[in-house]
Amino acid sequence: MANPLPTGTTTLTNAAGASIELKYCGTCHLWRPPRSTHCRVCNRCVLLQDHHCAWTANCIGERNWPMFMAFLWSASLLGAWILAFGVAQLVVEARDRRWSAAAIIGFYPATMAALVMVAVFAPSVFCLATFTIYLSSHNRTTRENMRRRLGRRRGAPPPPHPYDLGSGWRNLLAALTRSPARYGAFVGQPIPRPGPIVV
Ligand SMILES: [Zn+2]
Numbered sequence: 001m002a003n004p005l006p007t008g009t010t011t012l013t014n015a016a017g018a019s020i021e022l023k024y025c026g027t028c029h030l031w032r033p034p035r036s037t038h039c040r041v042c043n044r045c046v047l048l049q050d051h052h053c054a055w056t057a058n059c060i061g062e063r064n065w066p067m068f069m070a071f072l073w074s075a076s077l078l079g080a081w082i083l084a085f086g087v088a089q090l091v092v093e094a095r096d097r098r099w100s101a102a103a104i105i106g107f108y109p110a111t112m113a114a115l116v117m118v119a120v121f122a123p124s125v126f127c128l129a130t131f132t133i134y135l136s137s138h139n140r141t142t143r144e145n146m147r148r149r150l151g152r153r154r155g156a157p158p159p160p161h162p163y164d165l166g167s168g169w170r171n172l173l174a175a176l177t178r179s180p181a182r183y184g185a186f187v188g189q190p191i192p193r194p195g196p197i198v199v
């Protein structure tokens, strides 16, 4: 008779004495490594999963976080560039040709369309880009940050975050270089298995 799959959680303690809880993933049949989450869309456990991005159609996590940051910041810079040069074009043309605003807008529909798109999308992209800097400088994922905020809203003290490297710059550098330091001192620690695993 097959042994039952392990359920519940196990506790992993590092050399510094900090403890974290690990859950068993019944879908992937493994104890989830520190800071990983099972993504329902990708149907697998993802290290440092921040979220499943509908725009890029994949998980944002351990391997692509710096690229995701670069994507958001380059999109923000592109939005700023379109805004600056689009407005400058309309203003200069209106001044040189002595056209009314309505005439200029009618003559440059593509510029107007680009400016409207920038006005709609760029603020949220820029806010998200800024938020990635905040998360990285605290060495948190969006999930971990939300968990802390929910706990604070309920009046509970924020749960300890054993992955904080002690300085914002150090955290940011670790995120940008995909350093193993992001996992604290839990990397390489044997995972205590309270139950047998049946595959
Ligand atoms: Zn899983």
Ligand SMILES: [Zn+2]
Pocket (backbone or CB within 6 Å): 039, 040, 041, 042, 043, 051, 052, 053, 058, 059, 060
């Ligand atoms: Zn996913």
